[in-house]
Amino acid sequence: DAGITQSPRYKITETGRQVTLMCHQTWSHSYMFWYRQDLGHGLRLIYYSAAADITDKGEVPDGYVVSRSKTENFPLTLESATRSQTSVYFCASVGRRNEKLFFGSGTQLSVL
Amino acid sequence: AQTVTQSQPEMSVQEAETVTLSCTYxxxxxxxxxxxxxxxxxRQMILVIRQEAYKQQNATENRFSVNFQKAAKSFSLKISDSQLGDAAMYFCAYRSPETGAxxxxxxxxxxxLSVRP
Incomplete structure (x- = not known):
């Protein structure tokens, strides 16, 4: 589903740097989510948003910040990257009455 | 809070054979x-099949079917006539009936899942 895009697809950074992962959807879905995928853990929810300017923590929010000034964008920021944040990050969205989550193609982040 | 358990980290199947992936919740x-x-x-996340808990009939999508046992809280995926393209990681997932967040x-x-030719 090309309606939700993530960038960059790959990112390498160093410990302590700030990194922002972008997510953009074209459906005007109200609800958006950030997951991280780690071997042995599956996908875990970091943050989610119910609408512009409304965000809430998920299962593993520490070290991450999100914002949602516009409905279509939901960036995820690592304020001071750590090696433990090396992971694959997925953005997803769902419409108010839609049962299916749409996923972006993921961002593979390596923190050295 | 809901939990989902997939106890088998890896499975292998011969091409054209049937394999069942287990999930409990x-x-x-x-x-x-x-x-x-x-x-x-x-890395693309592809929805294979969906089951509503209020439906007794097991969902089926072509070669993919589920065995949904509500009382046992079990939700296994059966892949028939396995193909090389079925090789992938498979995730079981749960969602509450509420909409939105x-x-x-x-x-x-x-x-x-690996598929042997």
Whole structure:
């Protein structure tokens, strides 16, 4: 589903740097989510948003910040990257009455 | 909180054979949705099949079917006539019946399926 895009697809950074992962959807879905995928853990929810300017923590929010000034964008920021944040990050969205989550193609982040 | 358990980290199947991937979950809700997602090496998350808990009939999508046992809280995926393209990681996921923010999925840890030619 090309309606939700993530960038960059790959990112390498160093410990302590700030990194922002972008997510953009074209459906005007109200609800958006950030997951991280780690071997042995599956996908875990970091943050989610119910609408512009409304965000809430998920299962593993520490070290991450999100914002949602516009409905279509939901960036995820690592304020001071750590090696433990090396992971694959997925953005997803769902419409108010839609049962299916749409996923972006993921961002593979390596923190050295 | 709901939990989803996939106890087998890896499985292997011979091409054209049938394989079953196991999943159990824990919830206090009576109505909910269950999903199987496929993740090939491209990383794309592909919805394979969905089951509504209030439906007694097991969902089927071509070669993919589920065995949904509500009382046992079990939701296994059966892949018939396995093909090389079925090789991927498979995730079982749970979602409460509420819409919106509660549409967030709770995932199992995943199982890596390999298909032998």
């Amino acid at each position: 824990d919830t206090s809700e009576s109505d909910y949705y269950l999903f199987w997602y496929k993740q090939p090496p491209s 509660n549409s967030k999925l709770t995932f199992g840890k995943g199982i890596t």
